[in-house]
Amino acid sequence: MNKFSRIGFILTAAGSAVGLGNIWRFPYITGEYGGGAFILVYLLAILFIGLTVFLAEAVIGQNGQADVSTSFVTLSKTKNKNWKYAGFMVATGLIILSFYSVVLGWILDYMIKSFVFLPTEAKIAGENFENLISNDISSLLLYHTIIAGTVVFIVLKGIKEGIEKINLILMPLLGLILFGLLIYAFTLDSFSQAVSFMFSPDFSKIDSNALLAALGQAFFTLSLGVGTILTYSASLPKNANIVKSSFIVASVDTMIALVAGLIIFTFLFTAGAKSAAGPGLVFISLPVIFSSWGILGNIIAVSFFLALVFAGITSAVSMIEPSLRFFIERFKISRVKATILCGTTFYILGIIALLSMSKSFGEVLTFFGKNAFDIMDFASSSIMMPIAAIMICIFLGYFVEKKTLEEKFTKHTSYTIFSIWYFLIRYIVPVAIIILFLNKLGAI
Ligand code: PHE
Ligand code: NA
Numbered sequence: 001m002n003k004f005s006r007i008g009f010i011l012t013a014a015g016s017a018v019g020l021g022n023i024w025r026f027p028y029i030t031g032e033y034g035g036g037a038f039i040l041v042y043l044l045a046i047l048f049i050g051l052t053v054f055l056a057e058a059v060i061g062q063n064g065q066a067d068v069s070t071s072f073v074t075l076s077k078t079k080n081k082n083w084k085y086a087g088f089m090v091a092t093g094l095i096i097l098s099f100y101s102v103v104l105g106w107i108l109d110y111m112i113k114s115f116v117f118l119p120t121e122a123k124i125a126g127e128n129f130e131n132l133i134s135n136d137i138s139s140l141l142l143y144h145t146i147i148a149g150t151v152v153f154i155v156l157k158g159i160k161e162g163i164e165k166i167n168l169i170l171m172p173l174l175g176l177i178l179f180g181l182l183i184y185a186f187t188l189d190s191f192s193q194a195v196s197f198m199f200s201p202d203f204s205k206i207d208s209n210a211l212l213a214a215l216g217q218a219f220f221t222l223s224l225g226v227g228t229i230l231t232y233s234a235s236l237p238k239n240a241n242i243v244k245s246s247f248i249v250a251s252v253d254t255m256i257a258l259v260a261g262l263i264i265f266t267f268l269f270t271a272g273a274k275s276a277a278g279p280g281l282v283f284i285s286l287p288v289i290f291s292s293w294g295i296l297g298n299i300i301a302v303s304f305f306l307a308l309v310f311a312g313i314t315s316a317v318s319m320i321e322p323s324l325r326f327f328i329e330r331f332k333i334s335r336v337k338a339t340i341l342c343g344t345t346f347y348i349l350g351i352i353a354l355l356s357m358s359k360s361f362g363e364v365l366t367f368f369g370k371n372a373f374d375i376m377d378f379a380s381s382s383i384m385m386p387i388a389a390i391m392i393c394i395f396l397g398y399f400v401e402k403k404t405l406e407e408k409f410t411k412h413t414s415y416t417i418f419s420i421w422y423f424l425i426r427y428i429v430p431v432a433i434i435i436l437f438l439n440k441l442g443a444i
Contacts, residue, residue: 002160004235008168010245010252012318015167016228017253018174019315020103021221023260023308024282029213030261031268031275034205035197039261041206042214043254049432050218051250052424054229056392058242059408061233067329068227068322071234076399083395089388090326093226093319094342095380098349099373100319101151104312105143105354106132110283111305114298118291125284133357140354148350151316152343155324158335159235163317170310177307178256181263181300190269194262197275208439215436216381221253223315225385225392227322234325241412256311282308320346349376386437390430397426 004012030038064071069087076083109132119125132139154162185191219225233242264286268275271289286304290297320342327338356365356372365372396405402422409418 002158002235003237004159004164004232006240006245008160008164009232009236009240010248011171012164012167012314013223013229013232013245013249014252015171015314016223016232016318017221017249017315018171018256019221019223019311020100020107020308021217021315022253022257023264023311024103024279026217026221026257027261027264028276028278028281029217030198031265031277031281033210033213034202035275036199037201037203037206038210038214039198039258040201041211042217045214045218046222046250046254048424049215049429050222050224051246052421052429053219053224053389053392054222054250055243055246055421056396056425057224057227057229058233058236058246059396059405060392061230062236062238062240062242063404063408064230065234065238067234067325068230069326069330071230072395075404076395077401078399080399083399086388086391086395087227087326087330089225089227089384089391090231090322092380092384092388093228093322094346095349095376095384096226097151097316097319097346099353099376100312100316101147101346101350102140102144102354102373104147104309104316105140106283107305107308107312108143108146109139110287111302111309114287114290114301114305116298118287118297118301120288120291122284122288125288126280129280129283133354134359134362137355137358137360140358141351144347144350144354147313147316148343148347150313151320152339154313154317155320156336156339159321163321166317167314170314174307174310174314177303177310178259178263181304181307182259184300185263185266188266188270191262191266193269194265197265197269198258198261212436212439215432216440219385219389220381221257222250223318225388226319226380227326227388228318231322231325232318239411243409243412243417382437382440386433386440390433390437393425393430393433397422397430 060071060075064074066074068090069084072083072086073079073081119128154166156162223229236242265275267289268285271292273285273289277285287301290301293300323342324335324338327333327341328335352365353373353376355361362371367375370378405422406418409421
């Protein structure tokens, strides 16, 4: 079995973490919840909850050196075979990947068009976006196919030659583009306005919805609850320092989200646009702003969407890997067969997702008032991810020998860090997630 190098693991796990969640989702959610106070809550959620679950997945994976199901069973006190059902979480990654690939398709379309065309008015920009997602089925199919094909091509080559390699190339490039955009934003007058929007908290904006949004974002952004971090950690040498690596990955992810926020809010404020523009933020508001900058605007727009594509591809490959490893190890099939099976599944689900937003097929693909795209989003991030996260906490907190975990941690870090983590995993995190979960389902 191929193993990651230390830097390979950090870059690859960071590649998974850094994605549309940082550059597309984080800014618009921050905008909707009013900035500074939300960011503070989000940072606390990352530090105490996200990092705790990240470490949990890393411990299970590194210890098991196998797919999700097998790793759970191996680590459990009694080797109870029923823990194999934890393997359900690999399906979540495939569901997320289905609509993530569609969104990446929109981004590809925007990147290509931005070379020659940018809308000059918000109204036109809105119509363009609407037209793409509801009428232009052939383009959407083409882009979804390109993205899905790219993902399949990369994972077919395996964890070292495919996944690690693509991350070693794309992650530095992504860093470079974002750095360039940050420097440019820094030269604009509105930069200081963006800084104060993001870092001066107004606590009157914080309610239970904001808390839940922060927690949900912390999970999504760190790629938790789908077995990605677990599966990547299973390709890590048993003596690698996962505590340190986890801190680094969480820090990198957080930094990129903050940088993306600074860039986007500076651009928005420069144009006097609203910070609360919702999911259309980067597809509607930004292109109009870019268009007022002439040819420089085209260059910035293309770079920006290219950065999103790079960030998204490295996350996309990490969503399919847990299910590949699951099928390869549990059903003893080849990587090629597993890729065909999982690739076809998410490709078809993606087509259903994109058709469900179109005028022609929207109605037949709408169930209980939600279209298939929204159902996949809701089922994965509001139901399956939290269930997996709760399961991970309860498993480590109550069904695994404390001594085993303690040894794992104290090999690399102090006993104090271990005790804090153990306390969080047993009591704080599961309770917080259960509250989030019930609230999202509307029971609280
Ligand atoms: N963390 C990724 C992002 O921020 C999304 C992701 C979720 C990746 C789950 C893998 C698994 O875009
Ligand atoms: Na992220």
